[in-house]
Structure formats: structure tokens, C-alpha cells
Amino acid sequence: MSSPTRAPDPRPARTRAAIYTAARELSSADGEVTVNALTRRAGISRAAFYSHFSGLDELIGQMLHDMFQTVWEEGAAMHRGVASPHERVRSATAVVVAYVEQHRTFLLGALDWKFSHRTFLALIEMISVRHRHAFDALGEGLPSEVDRMVASDAFAGSQLSLIIRWLDRSEHVVAGGGEPDAAALLESTLRCWPTWYTGLQPGDDFDARGLLEAAHRVLAEQREQAQG
Amino acid sequence: MSSPTRAPDPRPARTRAAIYTAARELSSADGEVTVNALTRRAGISRAAFYSHFSGLDELIGQMLHDMFQTVWEEGAAMHRGVASPHERVRSATAVVVAYVEQHRTFLLGALDWKFSHRTFLALIEMISVRHRHAFDALGEGLPSEVDRMVASDAFAGSQLSLIIRWLDRSEHVVAGGGEPDAAALLESTLRCWPTWYTGLQPGDDFDARGLLEAAHRVLAEQREQAQG
Incomplete structure (x- = not known):
């Protein structure tokens, strides 16, 4: 005993x-x-x-799960004091992008791992859940015709495909001596979602770089706290 | 020689x-x-x-490539005589959904294959290309602020995630003695895209079932032709 x-x-x-x-x-x-x-x-x-x-599938699933868990907790830290649900959507997305930028080499390598799409589905679900939380925070701002499950899966899918494409392209950018532009990824992701979700109008000016820098500061603070 | x-x-x-x-x-x-x-x-x-x-990765990549090739050629057959680019987007999407419904068991099985996300990326690209063709057909109907590459990747990602989720759920539906509802998948996919792409307004009535049946007829005709 x-x-x-x-x-x-x-x-x-x-x-x-x-x-x-x-x-x-x-x-x-x-x-x-x-x-x-x-x-x-x-x-x-x-x-x-x-x-x-049980195998590589479970390992990569668990690693991605832990990464996302961290991202969302750090995102939540960035949200404190942020009033509008739209601002929260934008800053949460910025934290995800900052995290992807920080772990670019690992995530790029993970694209070559062979794992089943059950794992991919679990990843979609992890991201979907967060979108549904964000929908709930919108309250009356969520259009009545929107199906929460469908929209959250669709948003998760578009977000993931933009991240995967960005990772893939970043390899060529780095090989050519350049610097992969994560602010562009953040802006693309937000612009591919509707105005009711992000609060961004098509023609709006939007400081993706500033938001991304703020997200990096949040991640750095969290790391310091975790180490101290 | x-x-x-x-x-x-x-x-x-x-x-x-x-x-x-x-x-x-x-x-x-x-x-x-x-x-x-x-x-x-x-x-x-x-x-x-x-x-x-070279391995399972290349095999699944090639199989999915061939399937998509067939789908788009069959979709093109359905388009003949269809005037509006919006109608073409809707019918092409219906052919994809009809094809997914027809090959549900195989595709569901393929979710368990282990393959790298390079293959997934190739799949995204195959679908993306078709969306870009559809954007081109829209002409002036494509909003000037839309980035073709980003939007096509985002649409491909949302479409794939809805298909994968539908496949996954269909297993439970069938196990419970039900029939997976492919018309719902078609409607969800079209509704998750903006009005400028599909021509559908949020409140519009839309006969997903009728469109899906038409797509199945096109697939059946093509099969007969291929066999005769």
C-alpha cells in the first residue's frame, strides 16, 4: 500500500x-x-x-496537446484586462502564431512524422473547442444562422492549413537567407475569418506586427515565470 | 531497343x-x-x-490525387451548361461531397493510415488550385481585398476539416443504424464560405439534397461511360 x-x-x-x-x-x-x-x-x-x-501517434498527439494547452493558457494571460471579445480573438490568434514562430523548427520537423489522421482530427478538435469558447464569449454578436460546431471546425481547419502552408514555405524562405514573416500569417488567419468573429472590416488598417510582438512578450514573461 | x-x-x-x-x-x-x-x-x-x-506516403498521395482528378473532371461535366460562377462553385462542391459519400468506407479507412503531413499539404494544394480556378471565374465578383493564395488555402482547409469530421461522425451514425447525412455536409461546407464565393445569403433557402442528387447522377453517368 x-x-x-x-x-x-x-x-x-x-x-x-x-x-x-x-x-x-x-x-x-x-x-x-x-x-x-x-x-x-x-x-x-x-x-x-x-x-x-502506445506508439508515435499517441506521442505526437500528446505533444501537440501539451503545446496547445500551453498556448491557450498563455493566451488567457494576454486576455486579462482585454475587454472586447473581438480583441480576445485577435490576441489569442496572435499567441498561437507567436508560438508557431517560436517552435518553427520542431513543427516543421513534425510535418514529416507519419501519423494517422485520427491524430489530426484530435488536433482539429482541440482548436475547435477554443473557437467555440470564443463564440460563446461573443454572446449576441454570434449571428443566429451560424452553426457553432460547423463554424468552429471550419475555422480550425482554415487556421491549421494556413499554419502548415506557412511552415512549409518558411523552409524555402530561410534557405534563401530570408526571415519567415509571421505577422503575415497572423494577418492572413484573421482576414480569412468573418468580421463578426474578428471585428476586422475588409479595408481596416490592422497592426499585425504590433500584436504579434505583444504576444511574444507574453510568451517570454510566461517562460520567465515558469523558470523562476 | x-x-x-x-x-x-x-x-x-x-x-x-x-x-x-x-x-x-x-x-x-x-x-x-x-x-x-x-x-x-x-x-x-x-x-x-x-x-x-517510394512508400505508403507516396501511395496514399497518388490515390488521393487520382480520386481528386476524377472528381474534378466529373465536376467539370456537371458544369457544362451551368452559367453562373456561383452555381459552378456549388455544383463542384456537391460533386466532391457525392464522391466522399460514395467512397466513405475507403476514406474512413484512410484516416487510420499513417502518413506524413507533406502528403496532407499536397492534398491541400490539390484542392486549393481548384478554388483559385473558381476565383478566376468570378472575375469582378472576387473582392479586391481577397488574397487568392490565402483564401484558397483557407477554403481548402475548412473543406477538408469538415469532410474529415463528417467521415469520423458517420462511423457512429452507421453503428447506430442510421444513414450519414451527406446533404448536411454539403450545406455546411457552402455555408462556411462567404457569400461572394457561393452566392448564398445567410438566410437563403437552399436545396442541398437536390444538388447532391444531381451530383450523384453525374457520377453515375460518368461511371457508365467509363465502363461502356
Whole structure:
């Protein structure tokens, strides 16, 4: 019987962290991510890997889930004191883009992982849920003809395809000595959604770069807090 | 030296067809799709498989490419005599949905294949290109502030996520003895796009079921022609 006062066994958490680190490193280093390569790099046995994850599918699903969890919590921090639901949609989207920019190399590597579209569907669902929360915050601002489930899936799908396309193009930009333009990704994403969601009119001026910088500051503060 | 009068060697085409059939059967039968399972089912060697495809990624990419090619050609047949670009957008979308409904079991199985998101990106691009053609057909009807590349990627992403979600839900519907409602998928897809693209106003009545039936008739005619 385990005593309630005993500290939790730190080993599973350490193994998990080692697997995550190995996956990030392999992914960023252009190495093929396989269970063998992961266990070699993490210095653990295959059995240890499989005691944590049923396979690569579950691992990437869990990593993306954790990343999104972090993004949304950090997004929530940015929202504090922001009054309008439209501003909250814009700043939450900016935090996602800032996060994608920060983890560009890992996410680009993850595009080469082979995983099933069940995992993709889980990712769509994670993003969809957040859009539905944002719809709820809109209250009367949500047009009555909008089907919440359909619109949230559609918004999640367009957001993901723009992110994936941006990641793919960024590789060529970097290879050509350039700097991938994340502000353009933020602006595109917001502009592909309707005015009732973002509050942006087609011709409106909109400072995507300023908003993205604010999002990066929020992420940096959160990192400092987490480390301090 | 090959003689110009000799008929082309039919074997590669036959091997390819056998691989496609095996992939469709495995996918529909809920079997795991691996190179081993495919070659066993198709009655070919691994070497023969790899002389056609670099791996499962390329196979699924090619199969989806061929399916989309067929869909768009069949869509084009439905367009003949259809005057307005808006009507063409609606009928092309209906043909895609009809095709998805017809190949539901295979596509549902394909969700479980493990493939990299490079393949997903290629799929997005295939769909994006068609949206850009439709934008061009709109002429002055395309709002000047719309970025063609961004909008086409966003529309492709929302369309794909709605299709994938519909496929996933259809499994539960069928398990419960129901019939998956493809007309609802068609209506959702069109309603998630702006009025300038589909010509549909939010409150408009719209006969999704009738349009879908017309699309099924076009697909059936094309099949008859292909077989006769």
C-alpha cells in the first residue's frame, strides 16, 4: 500500500520528459522520428517508451496537446484586462502564431512524422473547442444562422492549413537567407475569418506586427515565470 | 531497343491497379495498411511495390490525387451548361461531397493510415488550385481585398476539416443504424464560405439534397461511360 505522505515517483515524469526532448531534437535535426531513434537518443528501453505511449501517434498527439494547452493558457494571460471579445480573438490568434514562430523548427520537423489522421482530427478538435469558447464569449454578436460546431471546425481547419502552408514555405524562405514573416500569417488567419468573429472590416488598417510582438512578450514573461 | 510499334508493357499498369485494389480493400476491411499487408493481398513482391512507390506516403498521395482528378473532371461535366460562377462553385462542391459519400468506407479507412503531413499539404494544394480556378471565374465578383493564395488555402482547409469530421461522425451514425447525412455536409461546407464565393445569403433557402442528387447522377453517368 502506498503511503499518502510519500512523494510521487519522479521517474515516469523524467522518462516522459526525456522522450519529449529526444522527439524535439530529432525533429529539429531533420532526423527520422522512429521509436528506435527516440529510445536511442533518450537513453531508454523500448519497453519504457511503450509504458508511456502506445506508439508515435499517441506521442505526437500528446505533444501537440501539451503545446496547445500551453498556448491557450498563455493566451488567457494576454486576455486579462482585454475587454472586447473581438480583441480576445485577435490576441489569442496572435499567441498561437507567436508560438508557431517560436517552435518553427520542431513543427516543421513534425510535418514529416507519419501519423494517422485520427491524430489530426484530435488536433482539429482541440482548436475547435477554443473557437467555440470564443463564440460563446461573443454572446449576441454570434449571428443566429451560424452553426457553432460547423463554424468552429471550419475555422480550425482554415487556421491549421494556413499554419502548415506557412511552415512549409518558411523552409524555402530561410534557405534563401530570408526571415519567415509571421505577422503575415497572423494577418492572413484573421482576414480569412468573418468580421463578426474578428471585428476586422475588409479595408481596416490592422497592426499585425504590433500584436504579434505583444504576444511574444507574453510568451517570454510566461517562460520567465515558469523558470523562476 | 524498344520498337515504336510494340504495345506498351501492360504489367506495370496491372501491378499498380492491384496495389490500389489491395489498398482499397484493406482500408475498407479495417485492416492495417502496411507494405507487407498490401503486397500479400495484391500477390506481388515487395520489390514490385517499391518499383512503383517510394512508400505508403507516396501511395496514399497518388490515390488521393487520382480520386481528386476524377472528381474534378466529373465536376467539370456537371458544369457544362451551368452559367453562373456561383452555381459552378456549388455544383463542384456537391460533386466532391457525392464522391466522399460514395467512397466513405475507403476514406474512413484512410484516416487510420499513417502518413506524413507533406502528403496532407499536397492534398491541400490539390484542392486549393481548384478554388483559385473558381476565383478566376468570378472575375469582378472576387473582392479586391481577397488574397487568392490565402483564401484558397483557407477554403481548402475548412473543406477538408469538415469532410474529415463528417467521415469520423458517420462511423457512429452507421453503428447506430442510421444513414450519414451527406446533404448536411454539403450545406455546411457552402455555408462556411462567404457569400461572394457561393452566392448564398445567410438566410437563403437552399436545396442541398437536390444538388447532391444531381451530383450523384453525374457520377453515375460518368461511371457508365467509363465502363461502356
